[in-house]
Every structure is written in structure tokens, then in C-alpha cells.
Amino acid sequence: xxxxxxxxxxxxxxxxxxxxxxxxxxxxxxxxxxxxxxxxxxxxxxxxxxxxxxxxxxxxxxxxxxxxxxxxxxxxxxxxxxxxxxxxxxxxxxxxxxxxxxxxxxxxxxxxxxxxxxxxxxxxxxxxxxxxxxxxxxxxxxxx
Numbered sequence: 001x002x003x004x005x006x007x008x009x010x011x012x013x014x015x016x017x018x019x020x021x022x023x024x025x026x027x028x029x030x031x032x033x034x035x036x037x038x039x040x041x042x043x044x045x046x047x048x049x050x051x052x053x054x055x056x057x058x059x060x061x062x063x064x065x066x067x068x069x070x071x072x073x074x075x076x077x078x079x080x081x082x083x084x085x086x087x088x089x090x091x092x093x094x095x096x097x098x099x100x101x102x103x104x105x106x107x108x109x110x111x112x113x114x115x116x117x118x119x120x121x122x123x124x125x126x127x128x129x130x131x132x133x134x135x136x137x138x139x140x141x142x143x144x
Contacts, residue, residue: 003102006059010036017104018059021067022047024084065091068102074134079127081106089129092137093117 004014016034022043023029027050030039041057048055051066059067068087075085087104090113094100098113111127118125121136129137 003059003061003064005061006036008036008038008041008057015040018044018067020082021070021084021087021104025067025070064102074131074138077106077129079106079108079111086110089114089137092141096137096140 004010006015006018011034013034015036016032018036019029019032019034019040022040023032025047027043027047028039029043030037044059044063045055045057047067047070048057048063051063051070053062053066067084068091071083071085071088073085075083077083077086077089082105084104086106087102089106090100090102090104090110093110093113094102096117098116100109100113114129114133115125115127117136118127118133121133123132123136
């Protein structure tokens, strides 16, 4: 599923996801209320400056991609997690050929993709994204 383009005046669950991601990355969009107002726009512009992309306050494909990959700490992830790193995981799994919604929620669909990726990569299949799984995902990204 493509991420929606968001800008000042946008409302809804995608704006809440954006606001949560910005907060997690230590940008300050105000409260998570699902309304893309002046504070969210300011946080988006600050993030875009940090990510070295066009600073327009509009969250389109380039901004979503940078947001999804901004947490490069490769944390342990498992079913039930909701955070920016899950979005990055989902984006990497999608690039590896798995059909996933990039929503930052590690649910059954993401776990199934992780298990299939682990099996395909010849590593322990446990559905948990740890050092071995990150290593294989990062190697794919560098090769691509």
C-alpha cells in the first residue's frame, strides 16, 4: 500500500502514524491528535532538513522513505511492536519481495514475512528480528 501524501490540513490515522514517528525520532509535532497542523508541519520541515531532502513540509514518498529508514539502530523487533524501526523493517521486507503494508505495526502479516525471509536466508526461523536477521536484511539493501 502506498503511503498517503500528507500536508497541513490533512487528518486521520496516517497523520497519527506520522506524529508518532516524529516523536520517536525526537522531532516535536505536538500531541498525537491526527491533525496536521502548524506544529506537525514544523516538525516535518525539521526532519526534512535533518534528512537532507526537499524542505517543503509535505510528507510524500521521499519523506516517508527517510522516516521509515531513520532508525538505523537495528533493535530487536517482534510481534506486537509499534515503532519507526518496524516501518523500516517492513520497507526492507517489501524491497525483498514481500507484500506488506508499511504501517509501523509488527503484526501477523509482518511476522509471516519475517519467518519466510529467515527461512529463505537459511537462518533460525523464529519470527523475531535480531542481529542475524538485520545482518541479512542490511546485506540485501547494500547489494541493491
